[in-house]
Amino acid sequence: MTTDARLTGTPKGAIRAPARPSALRLxxxxxxxxxxxxxxxxxxxxxxxxxxxxxxxxxxxxxxxEGIGPDAEIDFTQYFLPGMIAxxxxxxxxxxxxxxxAIERDDGTLKRLLGTPMPPVAYFLGKIGLVLxxxxxxxxxxxxxxxxMYGVDLPTEPARWLTFGWVFxxxxxxxxxxxxxxxxxxxxxxSAPAVVTTPMLILQFISGVFFVFNDLPTWLQQIASIFxxxxxxxxxxxxxxPREFEQLxxxxxxxxxxxxxxxxxxxxxxxxxxxxxxxxxxxxAG
Amino acid sequence: MTTTxxxxxxxxxxxxxxxxxxxxxxxxxVARGEVFAxxxxxxxxxTTTVEILEGFRHRDAGEISVLGTDPGKPTGQWRSRIGIVxxxxxxHDELTVEELVRHFAGYYPDVRDPDEVIRAVGLDEKRRTRSxxxxxxxxxxLDVALGILGRPELLFLDEPTTGFDPEARHExxxxxxxxxxxxxxxxxTTHYLxxxxxxxxxxxxxxxxxxxxxxxxxxxxxxxxxxxxxxxQEDGERRHVxxxxxxxxxxxxxxxxxxxxxxxxxxRPSLEEIYLRLIGEYEAADRTEQP
Numbered sequence: 001m002t003t004d005a006r007l008t009g010t011p012k013g014a015i016r017a018p019a020r021p022s023a024l025r026l027x028x029x030x031x032x033x034x035x036x037x038x039x040x041x042x043x044x045x046x047x048x049x050x051x052x053x054x055x056x057x058x059x060x061x062x063x064x065x066e067g068i069g070p071d072a073e074i075d076f077t078q079y080f081l082p083g084m085i086a087x088x089x090x091x092x093x094x095x096x097x098x099x100x101x102a103i104e105r106d107d108g109t110l111k112r113l114l115g116t117p118m119p120p121v122a123y124f125l126g127k128i129g130l131v132l133x134x135x136x137x138x139x140x141x142x143x144x145x146x147x148x149m150y151g152v153d154l155p156t157e158p159a160r161w162l163t164f165g166w167v168f169x170x171x172x173x174x175x176x177x178x179x180x181x182x183x184x185x186x187x188x189x190x191s192a193p194a195v196v197t198t199p200m201l202i203l204q205f206i207s208g209v210f211f212v213f214n215d216l217p218t219w220l221q222q223i224a225s226i227f228x229x230x231x232x233x234x235x236x237x238x239x240x241x242p243r244e245f246e247q248l249x250x251x252x253x254x255x256x257x258x259x260x261x262x263x264x265x266x267x268x269x270x271x272x273x274x275x276x277x278x279x280x281x282x283x284x285a286g
Numbered sequence: 287m288t289t290t291x292x293x294x295x296x297x298x299x300x301x302x303x304x305x306x307x308x309x310x311x312x313x314x315x316v317a318r319g320e321v322f323a324x325x326x327x328x329x330x331x332x333t334t335t336v337e338i339l340e341g342f343r344h345r346d347a348g349e350i351s352v353l354g355t356d357p358g359k360p361t362g363q364w365r366s367r368i369g370i371v372x373x374x375x376x377x378h379d380e381l382t383v384e385e386l387v388r389h390f391a392g393y394y395p396d397v398r399d400p401d402e403v404i405r406a407v408g409l410d411e412k413r414r415t416r417s418x419x420x421x422x423x424x425x426x427x428l429d430v431a432l433g434i435l436g437r438p439e440l441l442f443l444d445e446p447t448t449g450f451d452p453e454a455r456h457e458x459x460x461x462x463x464x465x466x467x468x469x470x471x472x473x474x475t476t477h478y479l480x481x482x483x484x485x486x487x488x489x490x491x492x493x494x495x496x497x498x499x500x501x502x503x504x505x506x507x508x509x510x511x512x513x514x515x516x517x518x519q520e521d522g523e524r525r526h527v528x529x530x531x532x533x534x535x536x537x538x539x540x541x542x543x544x545x546x547x548x549x550x551x552x553x554r555p556s557l558e559e560i561y562l563r564l565i566g567e568y569e570a571a572d573r574t575e576q577p
Binding site for chain 1: 340341342362363365366368370372374375376377378379380381385389390392393394395416432436
């Protein structure tokens with residue numbers, strides 16, 4: 001704190017103030033900052049970003065080139081790839097946001113931001129940008145890894161990639177708003193990782209990410225069908241598995257219409273919960 | 287804009303948490319360009335009052351104007367004229383000093399040069415250090431840097447120098463003196479009485495949600511009128527008289543010693559003594575009221 005730094009300029013007048021920076025520009029600037037912080041945080045990197053790739057690698061070691069399907073025409077690695085993509089989307093959207101926002105609320109980051117002229121929407125744009133970039137990068141890595149390491153054939157029909165597009169976007173959007181909403185559940189930063197990862201892990205087990213969904217007991221299938229991950233995984237299977245696998249689904253169909261409806265309902269529910277419950281300060285603040 | 291205009295005006299402010307009356311009828315007027323220190327024991331209502339003024343908490347009753355705006359309805363435009371250094375520090379652990387200062391600079395319509403601000407708070411050598419690796423005092427300087435970036439007309443400092451070593455504290459005082467000199471209105475809460483005495487034009491003492499006294503540090507609680515203690519060295523021991531006329535006492539001593547008085551010192555009660563007396567009197571009165 002040297003005196004020679006000239007900080008003694010007169011404060012600006014109250015009457016003529018220059019225009020404030022736009023919310024969109026600040027949203028982009030926040031997204032860049034969020035990405036920098038994300039890729040420097042080892043926990044988030046391992047348990048959200050690289051987790052599906054690590055799991056896929058373990059699965060291919062465990063199951064080897066064992067075949068699955070009516071004529072055992074694809075191996076387990078290819079079969080579990082769509083589930084890993086779906087889980088990855090939920091991890092970088094729901095899990096990452098729920099944990100980091102709970103921590104940011106507890107350590108005062110949100111309060112500090114609230115005390116600046118930053119438009120609140122810029123903060124959320126930053127989070128959306130973070131989820132978009134990390135989920136696209138993660139999916140691309142997963143696909144590249146599966147194609148190069150295990151020779152998994154990626155679909156070529158444009159219709160399948162169109163399905164991929166809307167399932168991906170709806171799933172990521174629902175995961176984002178639900179993550180923001182769920183960040184209010186942990187009571188402190190300390191408890192946030194456990195409170196968030198436990199239900200997330202259970203959902204992965206019952207939603208057809210780690211097991212063949214068909215093999216689960218019916219009541220577990222019904223519970224899983226309430227939550228978005230099951231539909232996200234099913235939608236991804238419809239993109240990456242051969243046509244014959246449709247008959248292996250519980251309903252005998254990819255259920256695209258129902259998938260879109262359920263993901264959209266979660267998206268809207270999540271939005272409403274965000275608007276009603278989001279707080280910039282810890283709950284002990286009046 | 288005239289200097290007589292008020293930056294902050296508070297009338298009969300109340301805030302309850304359950305049965306606790308955290309703020310119990312506070313009145314306050316702070317002029318533009320003034321440095322005002324709010325002193326009081328922990329739990330006295332300092333932070334609650336300041337956070338209501340900052341637009342972080344809602345009040346139960348009272349009229350407030352901060353830079354002409356009701357902080358209960360904060361706008362972005364109003365926020366861009368205010369700088370806040372919160373009592374708690376933390377967050378943004380993985381980002382460096384420079385990244386954070388440059389990023390936060392983007393929020394304000396009229397900003398100071400980020401490099402200049404980093405230099406001014408003494409973090410030039412730490413600019414590429416992630417905030418998780420900063421010491422407590424360095425983190426606090428980063429908080430101050432983010433608080434003054436937007437050339438605030440009004441700056442809130444909530445216990446800004448907690449965890450500073452004496453040298454860092456003096457450097458911080460110089461920085462704040464510079465801002466005050468430039469016309470920034472400053473609201474300071476602190477536990478350090480020497481800090482309040484050095485920085486503040488006026489101090490307010492708050493206890494149990496009420497303002498006990500407001501005055502300049504020199505005059506607070508009748509400090510200027512209190513009796514002085516004249517002390518000196520005589521016959522190998524320290525002697526002293528307490529008197530309302532220290533000049534006369536010194537003249538008598540000078541006559542007795544025929545010139546230089548050994549070890550002469552004239553002291554009036556320190557701000558700390560006055561503060562502790564005010565708080566002590568209040569607590570004693572409070573005890574007799576509610577036995």
